[in-house]
Amino acid sequence: MGRGRLPRATFGMSDAVAIRLTVNGARVERLVAPRLNLVDFLRDELGLTGTHWSCEHGACGACTVLIDGALARGCLVFAIQLDGANVETIEGLTESGALAEVQAAFHARNAVQCGFCSAGMLLAADALLRRNPEPSREQIRAALSGNYCRCTGYHAIVDAVADAARERARRKP
Amino acid sequence: MTAPLAAVDRPASYIGKSVPRPNAKRLLAGRGQYVDDLRLPRLAHVAFLRCPHAHARLKSLDIAAATRAPGVVRVVTAQDLAGRYTPWVGVLTHFKGLKSPPQHPLVHDRATWQGEPVAAVVAESRALAEDAVALIEIVWEELPPLTDMAAALAPGAVPLHAELGDNLCFGRAIDAGAVDEAFAKADCVVEESYSFARHTGVCLEPRSILADFDPADGRLTVHCSSQAPHMMKEIFARHFHLPETAVRVICGDVGGSFGIKIHVYPDDMATVAIALLLGRPVKFVADRLESFVSDIHAREHRIAARMALAKDGTIAALAIDDVTGVGPYSTYPRTSAVEGNQVVGLTGAWYRCRNYRANLRVAFQTKPPTTQYRAVGHPIATSVTEALVDRAAAALGLDPVELRRRNLIPDDAYPWTTASGLKFEKLSHQAALEKLLTLMDYDGLRREQAELRRRNIHRGIGIACFVELTNPGPAFYGVGGAPISAQDGCTLRLDPGGTVTCATGVTEQGQGTETMVAQIVASALGLAMDKIRVVTGDTERAPYGGGTWASRGCGIGGEAALQGALALKANILDLAGAMLQAEPAALDLAGGWVVDRAGNRRIGLDEVGRAAYFRGDTLPPGVQPELVATRHYMPRQYPFAFTNGAQASYLELDVETGFIQLLQHWVVEDCGRVVNPLLVEEQIRGGVVQGIGGALFEECIYDQRGQLLNGTLADYLVPMAGEMPDIVVAHIETPTAESMLGAKGAGEAGTGGAPAAVMNAVNDALAPFKVRVTAQPISPWRVLAALGKG
Numbered sequence: 001m002g003r004g005r006l007p008r009a010t011f012g013m014s015d016a017v018a019i020r021l022t023v024n025g026a027r028v029e030r031l032v033a034p035r036l037n038l039v040d041f042l043r044d045e046l047g048l049t050g051t052h053w054s055c056e057h058g059a060c061g062a063c064t065v066l067i068d069g070a071l072a073r074g075c076l077v078f079a080i081q082l083d084g085a086n087v088e089t090i091e092g093l094t095e096s097g098a099l100a101e102v103q104a105a106f107h108a109r110n111a112v113q114c115g116f117c118s119a120g121m122l123l124a125a126d127a128l129l130r131r132n133p134e135p136s137r138e139q140i141r142a143a144l145s146g147n148y149c150r151c152t153g154y155h156a157i158v159d160a161v162a163d164a165a166r167e168r169a170r171r172k173p
Numbered sequence: 174m175t176a177p178l179a180a181v182d183r184p185a186s187y188i189g190k191s192v193p194r195p196n197a198k199r200l201l202a203g204r205g206q207y208v209d210d211l212r213l214p215r216l217a218h219v220a221f222l223r224c225p226h227a228h229a230r231l232k233s234l235d236i237a238a239a240t241r242a243p244g245v246v247r248v249v250t251a252q253d254l255a256g257r258y259t260p261w262v263g264v265l266t267h268f269k270g271l272k273s274p275p276q277h278p279l280v281h282d283r284a285t286w287q288g289e290p291v292a293a294v295v296a297e298s299r300a301l302a303e304d305a306v307a308l309i310e311i312v313w314e315e316l317p318p319l320t321d322m323a324a325a326l327a328p329g330a331v332p333l334h335a336e337l338g339d340n341l342c343f344g345r346a347i348d349a350g351a352v353d354e355a356f357a358k359a360d361c362v363v364e365e366s367y368s369f370a371r372h373t374g375v376c377l378e379p380r381s382i383l384a385d386f387d388p389a390d391g392r393l394t395v396h397c398s399s400q401a402p403h404m405m406k407e408i409f410a411r412h413f414h415l416p417e418t419a420v421r422v423i424c425g426d427v428g429g430s431f432g433i434k435i436h437v438y439p440d441d442m443a444t445v446a447i448a449l450l451l452g453r454p455v456k457f458v459a460d461r462l463e464s465f466v467s468d469i470h471a472r473e474h475r476i477a478a479r480m481a482l483a484k485d486g487t488i489a490a491l492a493i494d495d496v497t498g499v500g501p502y503s504t505y506p507r508t509s510a511v512e513g514n515q516v517v518g519l520t521g522a523w524y525r526c527r528n529y530r531a532n533l534r535v536a537f538q539t540k541p542p543t544t545q546y547r548a549v550g551h552p553i554a555t556s557v558t559e560a561l562v563d564r565a566a567a568a569l570g571l572d573p574v575e576l577r578r579r580n581l582i583p584d585d586a587y588p589w590t591t592a593s594g595l596k597f598e599k600l601s602h603q604a605a606l607e608k609l610l611t612l613m614d615y616d617g618l619r620r621e622q623a624e625l626r627r628r629n630i631h632r633g634i635g636i637a638c639f640v641e642l643t644n645p646g647p648a649f650y651g652v653g654g655a656p657i658s659a660q661d662g663c664t665l666r667l668d669p670g671g672t673v674t675c676a677t678g679v680t681e682q683g684q685g686t687e688t689m690v691a692q693i694v695a696s697a698l699g700l701a702m703d704k705i706r707v708v709t710g711d712t713e714r715a716p717y718g719g720g721t722w723a724s725r726g727c728g729i730g731g732e733a734a735l736q737g738a739l740a741l742k743a744n745i746l747d748l749a750g751a752m753l754q755a756e757p758a759a760l761d762l763a764g765g766w767v768v769d770r771a772g773n774r775r776i777g778l779d780e781v782g783r784a785a786y787f788r789g790d791t792l793p794p795g796v797q798p799e800l801v802a803t804r805h806y807m808p809r810q811y812p813f814a815f816t817n818g819a820q821a822s823y824l825e826l827d828v829e830t831g832f833i834q835l836l837q838h839w840v841v842e843d844c845g846r847v848v849n850p851l852l853v854e855e856q857i858r859g860g861v862v863q864g865i866g867g868a869l870f871e872e873c874i875y876d877q878r879g880q881l882l883n884g885t886l887a888d889y890l891v892p893m894a895g896e897m898p899d900i901v902v903a904h905i906e907t908p909t910a911e912s913m914l915g916a917k918g919a920g921e922a923g924t925g926g927a928p929a930a931v932m933n934a935v936n937d938a939l940a941p942f943k944v945r946v947t948a949q950p951i952s953p954w955r956v957l958a959a960l961g962k963g
Binding site for chain 2: 103
């Protein structure tokens with residue numbers, strides 16, 4: 001069908017625009033087509049396949065990344081908008097250990113099944129815990145409502161985020 | 174409640190333990206390998222032109238401009254594929270009268286639903302392929318759409334497929350006992366009509382396929398997001414005229430399936446045909462809009478139902494008339510007869526009533542095909558049955574729980590055969606209901622509800638009892654001619670270091686298949702779980718099997734793993750006995766060691782492995798180590814297994830807005846032996862949430878022209894965390910005696926029962942207003958319409 005899909009991949013390199021940005025702490029320079037989406041940029045240009053296409057409409061959160069530290073929907077952003085930006089993905093945040101407690105809690109609670117939503121879910125959970133270290137179950141549910149999970153019943157995810165909050169509080173000096 | 178399992182009942186057993194999934198760590202680190210993550214040399218991308226009309230004749234197709242577009246490798250139409258495949262027909266011989274025309278990868282001359290693929294562009298990137306799709310010039314002559322099921326079946330309706338004579342795809346009638354007599358004599362008759370909208374699976378990972386044909390060695394490798402790799406291999410070989418040995422299907426990580434990824438889709442077949450045509454790897458990943466108009470849809474039923482009762486609440490008779498729509502084709506190879514067949518088979522099946530009549534009519538339509546989606550038919554059968562029971566209770570002035578108590582099949586009455594002919598080995602309906610009532614504090618909730626009603630707060634309590642069909646035997650598909658395996662195998666190998674590699678025919682889509690298998694194998698071999706490596710999803714590495722569907726992973730794949738592990742254990746002990754000059758029967762395995770009866774360590778498994786593989790010279794003469802074992806399992810005594818359970822929903826209804834707030838949900842489930850409570854419980858909860866989606870939110874909305882009106886996830890509502898309640902799960906374990914493991918399956922019970930519990934809770938909340946809602950999804954507008962506020 002195609003018309004519903006956001007423009008993807010490189011096209012007409014004569015129109016290409018040079019961008020410089022930081023991705024997971026590394027400096028990246030690329031020539032990109034104006035229509036190249038951030039998710040395709042990450043996946044196809046940089047091989048960072050942990051960020052997923054799913055609804056392509058900004059609804060489901062499977063493409064969640066951090067742009068300059070803030071949660072963002074990768075599917076709603078073009079690569080050329082990110083000149084000078086700092087982008088972090090599940091791969092970088094895993095390597096840096098930034099998500100370690102949340103990932104451990106998701107694992108322990110079986111808050112992951114197929115895993116397709118997990119990157120976005122983890123980033124959203126971590127963002128919640130950074131702004132609200134002691135969220136209630138209702139606050140967790142509200143904060144994760146931009147991230148669809150089709151496999152779990154969300155219950156285990158809420159449990160996991162609550163566990164991660166407790167673990168972070170315990171580790172705090 | 175856990176029953177002992179002698180073969181693995183040992184101190185270090187993992188059976189019944191909440192073990193986290195080892196393979197989930199990879200997914201949580203963003204290191205999943207879904208089809209779209211694969212990067213192959215010379216990979217080309219496929220995009221489809223799809224029919225924009227529900228029903229139209231293809232007048233002309235001009236691909237010249239598209240062929241010249243930048244990056245285009247080839248534009249493929251039906252003519253290019255003619256003679257290169259055998260069309261498929263979605264019928265099976267055991268569904269008498271089921272009919273469907275041959276189906277093709279691409280439209281030849283007539284399209285029968287909006288979204289049917291017409292032409293494919295192969296290009297260097299998906300974007301370039303889509304650019305070229307827009308350049309295809311196509312002329313359609315619109316034909317009359319056929320969207321309404323009743324209109325399709327009305328006398329004189331024009332057949333969608335002239336050669337089939339009419340629009341009745343399948344029909345089935347059941348007439349058991351003396352239904353008319355029971356209705357005539359009844360003290361009370363309740364009657365109601367129900368409707369269930371079309372919805373769909375919405376896997377977060379869309380359908381994805383990467384087909385790679387190497388003309389040099391004539392081999393086709395297909396990476397696909399599927400639940401059943403061996404079935405797909407058989408189908409690709411059969412329909413593309415390839416020897417079995419030439420086809421390999423690999424299912425890596427699968428981002429959700431729920432029954433969506435177990436059918437044959439025209440665009441998948443076209444992608445494979447294109448790989449064969451071009452001799453290079455090609456990939457097709459559905460975008461979200463494509464998913465909505467090409468993934469199978471499900472449900473879409475209209476049911477008129479009646480129940481006859483005696484004054485004391487005994488259900489005397491039940492009668493339903495079900496009309497369901499399946500789109501233009503019965504889906505291949507499972508057919509689209511099964512959903513309706515399940516509805517008429519399962520309605521009322523957990524009650525003692527012997528007088529039952531059902532009439533099923535399955536209609537062709539010009540909408541996407543509908544067929545098996547999680548809990549096939551169950552949500553419909555359960556919603557209808559349990560809604561009627563609540564109505565009857567109200568009519569008789571009985572508590573809805575009391576009416577159920579008086580009619581459930583007693584726990585000591587098994588084996589039981591239902592009026593529709595289903596055989597139940599052993600279920601626990603009475604125990605499940607009582608456990609549910611305790612779990613939820615039913616009486617306390619009723620008091621709270623009554624008190625809040627006085628303050629104009631309208632809460633509802635809904636109960637649903639149910640059964641779930643699992644572990645289908647060959648009578649389900651194989652007997653009708655489908656290449657669908659009811660058996661599954663497990664091959665285990667002791668490696669030199671004393672670890673075990675284990676390949677299983679059942680597949681992983683996140684349920685925890687690999688963990689379940691590792692738990693069973695580790696328990697049987699007395700090994701730590703981290704010594705077990707489980708391999709799934711590859712037709713060249715896994716023993717032949719049906720894959721994961723119908724909640725069969727644990728019940729069938731788990732038993733094969735158990736039997737395989739016991740066979741390997743016997744082989745290991747034979748060898749160890751020869752090495753130690755001991756009787757194998759006097760030896761056992763524990764903690765990675767061969768031990769004697771007293772538990773003393775005699776020799777490590779690593780030493781056994783090393784001796785077998787590297788130091789055969791040290792073995793006694795005539796000893797040939799056999800450290801690979803394979804066992805297969807298929808249930809034989811029953812055509813399929815059944816689980817049972819009870820669910821309850823507690824919710825609050827805003828009578829001004831029609832909004833429903835789910836407060837809490839409870840499930841008591843008897844899935845036989847629970848191998849891993851942590852995994853089973855989130856399976857149940859995930860199922861409940863999908864059921865709630867169908868009950869309250871999800872609907873593929875079509876207009877009269879057969880156009881989908883909500884093809885995005887901004888418009889099609891799926892449950893979000895903020896709307897979902899906490900879901901309390903408890904277990905009863907009634908293991909099946911047919912297998913040693915005793916597991917029955919847990920994947921669909923949540924989905925089967927939740928819509929009934931929720932609809933009953935909504936109607937309980939509406940009771941003071943003397944109105945009811947009987948159409949799902951129960952959207953706010955439907956609540957308001959019932960209240961006369963529409």
